[in-house]
Each structure stands twice: as C-alpha cells, then as structure tokens.
Amino acid sequence: MKSQMTLMNAMNVDLRNMMENSNMKIENKTDIKLKEVREDIEEKSKHSLDKIREVQNTLTKTSSDLQSAKSGINNRLNNAESRLSSVSSKLTSLEREQESQEDNFDGQISRLSNRISKEEARKVAFSAKLETKRSHYGKCEKIIFDEVVYSHGGGYSSSTGIFTAPKSGTYLFTFNVQGGYNNTAHVGLIVRGSWTTAAIVQGGPKRTGGNAGIAYLSSGDKVWIQTYNQQKYYIWPGRTTFNGILID
Template sequence: MFTLKVFISLCVILLTFEDVEVVANDVKNLNGISRATLEEIVLGMSDKIKSLERKVDKLGHLEDKISSLAATVALKSEKIEELEREIKRAAVEENGAKETVSVRAEVNNGENPADRSLTKNKLRGMRQVETVAFSAVMTHAVQHLGDKQTIKFDKVLLNDGSGYVPSTGVFTAPLSGTYLFIYNFGHHGTGETWLELVKNGNVQNAAAVEGHFGGQNLQGGNAAIIRVNQGDTVWVETWQVSDVSAQDTFTTFSGVFLY
C-alpha cells in the first residue's frame, strides 16, 4: 500500500493544479477504499497524465513555431534596414547628381572667367577632396641680399599638393581658389630689411624691420588672403633696400587653400 501511495504522489506532480486538488482529496481517503475503486482512480490518473503529455507536446510544437517566427521577424528586420540604407544612399547620390548638374550649368553660363574658374573648382571638389597647404623655413642666415631677390625657404615642413619648390622659393598653385599666405623674417643688427609678397610679379603687400643697435633681434612679417588661379606663382622677395640680411629659423613662408 505504501508503494502505491508513492506512485500516486508522483503522478500527482504531473497533474494540473485542479487535478492535484481532486486527487489529493482522494488520497486522504485511501483507507477503506476497495481495490477496484483504487484501480479505477489510478486508471483515471493515467488518462489525465496522457492528456497532460499531449498538452506538453502541443506546447513544445508551439514553442518551435514561436522560435521560427522570431527568426523570420529578425531576418525581415535586417532586410528592412538594408532597404532603408539603400534608399538613403540613392537619395544622397541623387542629390549629388543634381548639385553636379547645377554647378555644370554655372560653368556653362558664367560670364566672368574668374567666376567660371571658381565654379569649376567647386565641380572638381565634388569628385575628390583636394588639400593644398605648405610651410617652409630658412635654415641658414643670408646676407647682402639685393633688391628684388627671391627668398628661398629651404626646409619644407609641409607641402600638401606639392606646390612649393624650396630650390626656387616659389609656390605654384595647383588649385584655383582663395588662399591665406603668411611670411615672417628675422633681422639682427643695425640696418633695414624690407620684404614683400608677390603674385605673378605683382606686389600684394610688404613688411619691414629697422635695427638701430648692433645686438638687436627683430622680426617682421605680414599676411594676405588673396584669390589665386591654378598655375599662378607666389613668392617673397626683398624690396627697396639693397644689401639686407635675413636671420635663419625666424624667416618663414606658409600658405593654405581656404575655399
């Protein structure tokens, strides 16, 4: 009888809460129940267990379907995201094409040659990013410079676009646009040093220092933002005073493409 009670208890564990309550009430009254009645109870419990097993199988199949559905949803979400990226990419390309057509129209309709040059530069900038910048310094002092003598800044710190040539001291613009040029020079001792910024032989501005004592260390310089066309040349040269000197490391020349 004890073994039978254990078997019934194990069966009860597999039943729903409602069935457990019913069977529990029957188990309390096992004493005095006939063998036929007990067998009927066990058979009833067996049927309920089989019913529960079928429900478990159905739940298992349902779980598989849910997992499959989740995988399908994830796949569709990835496809939707990919489609959205394609739409954004197509929109960017379309806008770029419209802008290119607009700029080409400016090129064809522009009347001012300088404006056409700048517009063509805009068009080229759409195809690739172009950077032009240089910076150079003079590594040795030079003396007895004559009038209109180009200063050669021999040490190149930066030369993006390869426009500056240290052996000549001349910058040739590889790209049309607006540039910033800065030049500085050192002066030691008495006397005067005058330099000027030149584009295609035309003076843009000038700078000067005047020393009154032999031990003076002075520095002068200037800057200019000017329009430059592709192929134009820019350099720094002496001006007005002959037999001047420039001090090393203090004498520099730099330029950068702005837009």
C-alpha cells in the first residue's frame, strides 16, 4: 500500500513535470509566433508609415505647386487687370479726344458752311460773247454781247449789253474784240459813263485784242463796252467777249 502511494506520487510528479514542460513548449511556441506576428505587423506598419510619409510629401509638394500656380495666376490676373485698366483709360481718353475733334470739326464745318453761304450770297460773275454778226458799228456805240455763257448773282443784260452792279464792291472786268477784214476795231470799257481802258485791233479778220479793268462799284452803277469816236468799226462775233466778277 505504501509502495503504491509512492508510485502514484511519483507518477503525479512526472505528470506535473510533463505538463509543465508541455506548457513551457506551448508558451515558447506562442512567444515565437507572437514575435513573428509582431515583427510582421511592425514591418507592415513601417511600410505603411513610409507610404503615408511619401503621400504626405507628395501632397505637400502638390499643395506648394498649387500655391505657386495660384500665385502665378493671381499675378497674371493682376497684370491683365492693370493692362485692361490702362487700355480702358486710353480708350476713354481717345473717345474724349474724338468727341472733342468731332465737335471741333462740326464747328469748322458749320463756320465753313456759313462762310460758303455768305460767299455764295455775295458772289457775282458773268461771261457773255457777241453772237450776232453786223456789217459794222458806228462811233460810241454800245456792243451788245447777246449770248450769256455764265451768270451768277445777276447784273448783266443781254438785251442792252449793260452790266448793272447788284452789290457794292470791287469788280474785275475783261473784254476781247476780234477785228473784221482789214479794218480797225477799237473798243473801250465804260464805267459810270467814263472811258477807262481800251483795246484796238488792226490788219485782218483773225486778229484779236483785249484789256482788263478794275473798279469799285456801288450798287446800281453801270458798266458796258462801246466803240471809239470814229465813224465805222468792223467787229466780228465769236471771239468778241465781255466778262466781269466781284472780287472784294
């Protein structure tokens, strides 16, 4: 009986030792496995942290690039706004200058139009020529230039050959006479009944002579062309003319 107890105790001790050894082995394996898992987790964590840092660095660089791009865009926008403001200011200045020039042009055109109207209202001019052929003219006889080539402002009468000044002012008159055959054609410019200038042609039907005169006329004064004081004068039409114009 006593030996059995001793044996059982011994067996219990062996069993306890075996269990302890088994537990130690299990603990050792568990520790090894946990270590491996922990190392794997640490490795993956380190790798993840590296990825996170890489992403953070990329985001930081991207943010910096975006800030730089934003700054550049803002600078360009500011420059564009400045140029637009300068262009707008120049356009406003040009518009004002154009308006001023247009006003000035309108004023000049208006003044010029008024001046032209006044000049047109004051303008007096005529041109007439001898169309009817006669055998001869007597002494101190008016020559009637019966074809009016041009007339502005009135004054000349093709039925009497007399110019009557419609306005007071300084007039310029020109006259030309063509001689007939081999005789003399001698005519003069008569202003207010007084002989002023003369023209004479001698020696052939195709010869002409002329003259001009300037006189101040009051409104209503009369001017004409007449022959000199001999008995007969032979004057041909065509190139025998009488002209006048108000010059001042």
